[in-house]
Amino acid sequence: MTSSRKEVIETTKLMCRDNLVFGTWGNVSVREGENRMLITPSGMDYGLLMPEDLVSISFDGQVLEGLWQPSSEWRVHAAIFAGRPDVRAIVHTHSVYATAFAVARQSIPPVVEDMAQVVGGAVDVADYALPGTEQLAENVLSALGAKSAVILASHGLVGVSATLGEALKVCQIVEKTAQAVLFARQLGLVYSLSEEDIITMRSFYLTSYGPGKRGR
Secondary structure, eight states: OOOHHHHOOOOOOOOHHHHHOOTTTTEEEEEEESSEEEEEEOOOOOOTTTTGGGGEEETTEEEESSSSBBTTTHHHHHHHHHOTTTOEEEEEEOOOHHHHHHHHHHHBOOOOHHHHHSSOOOEEEEEEOTTTTTHHHHHHHHHHTTEEEETTTTTEEEEEESSHHHHHHHHHHHHHHHHHHHHHHHSSOOOOHHHHHHHHHHHHHHOOTTTSSSOO
16 A cells, blocks of 8 residues: 555545535545546545545546546646646645635635745636536636646635645645635725735745745
8 A cells, every 4th residue: 555545545534624625525636657646536435435445547537546436526637737747736625715715706815924825826716617527627727827726616626736735735724814814804905915925935935944944
């Protein structure tokens, strides 16, 4: 059993713990090589999911290893992996506050420093397309750009990074920010950080933040 399989299962458990997914919706994947990925299966209870239930597929959807059908959103994951070589892990959630922005089809503004650091700016909304379609995959990749998160209109949130732990953190921070924005709007104006400050904080996060890096 590979460590990647264990990490995917652990990530699904943390998603459930933090109420980022409900029922069997949402999905998780990791890049396995140049043209393949490991992804959660379609429609299976996360509470019962085992490492051997995960499905290894090529980016064109061919099942390479596994007993079950891959997540119906495998095209979104494949498009991101193919278009963003830096991304090695993807977490797709249906959390309440981020989904509120998805329903309203409004971006989540970069109003707090932690989101500016981990996402790289506002979380933009991908144009709507039916779930599981190639069009949705294209829309998501386009709206994601070089950032670490994107909203799927009337659907949910996708977070990406080099590791599953970081991709999950992206989703957690975006959800917290979405909640804060909705609360803050009841108090009055909501202020976004400047583009200059966002660039500075994002650069610091990517190059100097963390215990293994020397800070300024």
